[in-house]
Amino acid sequence: MLTAEEKHQIDHEISLVPSPKNACIEALKIVQQSHGWVSDESLQDVAEYVGMSTAELDSVATFYNLIFRRPVGRHVILVCDSISCYVMGYEDIRNQLFEKLSIQYGQTTADGRFTILPNCCLGTCDCAPALMIDNDLYRNLTVEQLDDILSKYT
Amino acid sequence: MEKPLTQHIVPGRKPLSLKEYEKVGGYQSVRKVLKEMTPEEVQTLVKDSNLRGRGGAGFSTGLKWSFVPMGPDAAQPKYLVANADEMEPGTFKDRVLLEGNPHQLIEGMIVASYAIQASISYVFLRWAYKVAAREISHAIQEAYDAGYLGKNILGSGFNLDMHLHTGVGRYMCGEETALLNALEGKRANPRAKPPFPQVSGLFGKPTIVNNVETLCCLPHIINNGADWFKKLGLTEDAGTKLYGVSGRVKNPGCWELPMGTTIREILEEHAGGMQDGYLFRGLLPGGASTDFLVEEHLDLPMDYPSIQAAGSRMGTGTMIILDDQTCPVGFTLNLQHFFAQESCGFCTPCREGLPWVEKILLAIDKGEGKPEHLLTLDFHTKYLGPGNTFCALAPGAMEPLQSALKYFREDFERHIHEHHCPWSKSKAWQPST
Numbered sequence: 001m002l003t004a005e006e007k008h009q010i011d012h013e014i015s016l017v018p019s020p021k022n023a024c025i026e027a028l029k030i031v032q033q034s035h036g037w038v039s040d041e042s043l044q045d046v047a048e049y050v051g052m053s054t055a056e057l058d059s060v061a062t063f064y065n066l067i068f069r070r071p072v073g074r075h076v077i078l079v080c081d082s083i084s085c086y087v088m089g090y091e092d093i094r095n096q097l098f099e100k101l102s103i104q105y106g107q108t109t110a111d112g113r114f115t116i117l118p119n120c121c122l123g124t125c126d127c128a129p130a131l132m133i134d135n136d137l138y139r140n141l142t143v144e145q146l147d148d149i150l151s152k153y154t
Numbered sequence: 155m156e157k158p159l160t161q162h163i164v165p166g167r168k169p170l171s172l173k174e175y176e177k178v179g180g181y182q183s184v185r186k187v188l189k190e191m192t193p194e195e196v197q198t199l200v201k202d203s204n205l206r207g208r209g210g211a212g213f214s215t216g217l218k219w220s221f222v223p224m225g226p227d228a229a230q231p232k233y234l235v236a237n238a239d240e241m242e243p244g245t246f247k248d249r250v251l252l253e254g255n256p257h258q259l260i261e262g263m264i265v266a267s268y269a270i271q272a273s274i275s276y277v278f279l280r281w282a283y284k285v286a287a288r289e290i291s292h293a294i295q296e297a298y299d300a301g302y303l304g305k306n307i308l309g310s311g312f313n314l315d316m317h318l319h320t321g322v323g324r325y326m327c328g329e330e331t332a333l334l335n336a337l338e339g340k341r342a343n344p345r346a347k348p349p350f351p352q353v354s355g356l357f358g359k360p361t362i363v364n365n366v367e368t369l370c371c372l373p374h375i376i377n378n379g380a381d382w383f384k385k386l387g388l389t390e391d392a393g394t395k396l397y398g399v400s401g402r403v404k405n406p407g408c409w410e411l412p413m414g415t416t417i418r419e420i421l422e423e424h425a426g427g428m429q430d431g432y433l434f435r436g437l438l439p440g441g442a443s444t445d446f447l448v449e450e451h452l453d454l455p456m457d458y459p460s461i462q463a464a465g466s467r468m469g470t471g472t473m474i475i476l477d478d479q480t481c482p483v484g485f486t487l488n489l490q491h492f493f494a495q496e497s498c499g500f501c502t503p504c505r506e507g508l509p510w511v512e513k514i515l516l517a518i519d520k521g522e523g524k525p526e527h528l529l530t531l532d533f534h535t536k537y538l539g540p541g542n543t544f545c546a547l548a549p550g551a552m553e554p555l556q557s558a559l560k561y562f563r564e565d566f567e568r569h570i571h572e573h574h575c576p577w578s579k580s581k582a583w584q585p586s587t
Contacts, residue, residue: 016317017338017339017357018357021339022338022339022357023339024339025322025336025339026339028322029322059341060339060340060341063324063341063342063498064321064322064323064324064342065322065323065324066281066322066323067322081488081491081492082243082244082442082488082492083243083244083438083442083474083485083488083489083492084243084244084400084401084474086480086484086485086488087400087401087402087474087475087476087477087480087485088400088401088402119282119323120241120243120323120325120492120495120496121241121242121243121244121245121442121492122282123240123241123245123246123248123249123280123282123283124246124249125243125244125245125246125398125400125406125472125474126246126398126399126400126406126407126408127406128400128406132282135284137282137284
């Protein structure tokens with residue numbers, strides 16, 4: 001069930017576009033904002049609300065990298081794996097993260113704290129290697145900084 | 155040296171507020187076009203200035219606008235979209251403008267909207283640019299409050315609304331027709347052209363999509379004229395350009411310089427040359443989808459025709475450096491992994507061909523390559539090249555591959571003959587999935 005607040009926000013997005021369907025990505029973002037991800041149930045709710053079939057909406061939802069169709073941890077670590085970060089040695093950062101958190105890409109720590117995902121270029125190539133945790137960007141990373149950075153997220 | 159686009163940007167400092175921006179001449183171009191110029195005159199001025207699209211294709215901005223139907227019979231509403239989806243790997247120039255001076259972008263968007271008589275405009279911003287999102291929303295609100303946006307702007311009768319749309323991540327969204335699909339709440343597959351967006355774009359209405367840097371040039375062209383803008387460039391290309399350098403250089407960064415500054419000057423004077431212990435081997439001049447250039451090209455001016463004549467593209471103008479301690483096969487594999495993953499899957503050559511290319515490069519990198527693999531890669535560069543795919547993604551992917559096979563072929567062959575990566579101790583690429 002969509003909450004009254006979610007419906008209110010989705011209604012605002014619908015008011016800006018010619019047809020409710022056109023607001024479906026915004027609606028998915030709104031639902032993900034409150035639940036952390038888009039469950040099958042949420043997908044059905046949104047589809048019904050904007051007048052699309054679930055299959056059609058899922059084809060949109062699964063197209064985009066940042067709509068999560070599986071549960072994620074409380075914090076999502078996005079590791080930039082594009083070319084400038086590759087040249088500057090992001091792989092050491094990635095390997096250290098895997099080791100410290102005992103998970104691989106696409107997995108969530110047992111305590112539900114972190115999910116790690118690979119990510120395309122974060123657009124901060126002069127400060128490579130880089131990663132994002134939630135809304136925070138970390139640049140010019142070294143392996144030594146990782147413990148401090150991770151400790152900020154509970 | 156004039157740096158119109160970045161003159162008010164100080165790294166680490168908050169961007170100018172609307173009041174501060176007005177004090178240094180901000181929004182003058184809006185007053186000028188609304189009060190003194192017809193839309194046609196704005197289009198002509200921009201065409202005369204020789205401004206070329208800074209997103210990578212380098213198409214004349216004024217010419218692009220001229221395809222928009224004008225006059226009372228034109229379909230309404232018309233749209234203007236700022237392409238702020240900057241997702242070309244190695245590219246970080248628009249971020250500087252978005253975070254550093256959002257009012258300059260808004261001013262440019264008002265000018266462009268007036269020129270094509272658009273009444274609704276969007277900033278299509280990539281999700282990762284959180285600081286930019288905050289600054290732009292704030293600046294848009296300030297512009298509404300000051301009467302630069304909304305109904306009857308400055309009493310001119312011209313109306314313009316502006317919305318910020320943040321994407322949910324997909325490289326395809328940078329392609330203008332795919333971007334329009336994303337804005338409409340659809341999968342970001344590219345559209346068939348014709349019809350071109352200028353005639354039938356967002357929601358089937360006339361639409362112009364311009365890159366952020368392109369739009370930021372407009373206020374300065376309006377205020378100072380076409381000749382002034384042309385004279386900023388050192389070669390036949392006009393204006394200044396935000397050039398960037400990333401990789402193993404001493405001072406990676408982004409600088410506004412006269413269009414046509416040589417690669418060597420950018421690399422050695424601004425980026426400080428290679429880091430100690432690293433040697434230059436090659437560079438991609440303007441993002442992941444441009445052909446490698448090597449030592450012999452360093453004295454070329456960075457402008458559209460010169461880089462094209464050398465067999466590459468200036469693209470976004472942000473260079474990625476390949477050094478001697480990075481494996482050229484691994485470098486190329488990283489790029490092809492990106493393109494294979496970001497293919498929208500709509501057309502067969504791209505959907506099937508790019509993963510095949512990635513697989514072969516992975517085999518070569520692991521020491522499992524066969525001599526015939528190079529021929530398979532060669533033919534992919536042709537069959538995934540221009541004219542064989544629905545959009546420019548796969549042809550773009552083939553640019554670094556074909557030039558890597560040309561300039562670094564011996565390195566590919568060594569992997570195959572020696573059955574391992576000669577750089578394997580330092581850089582072993584592993585795909586992320």
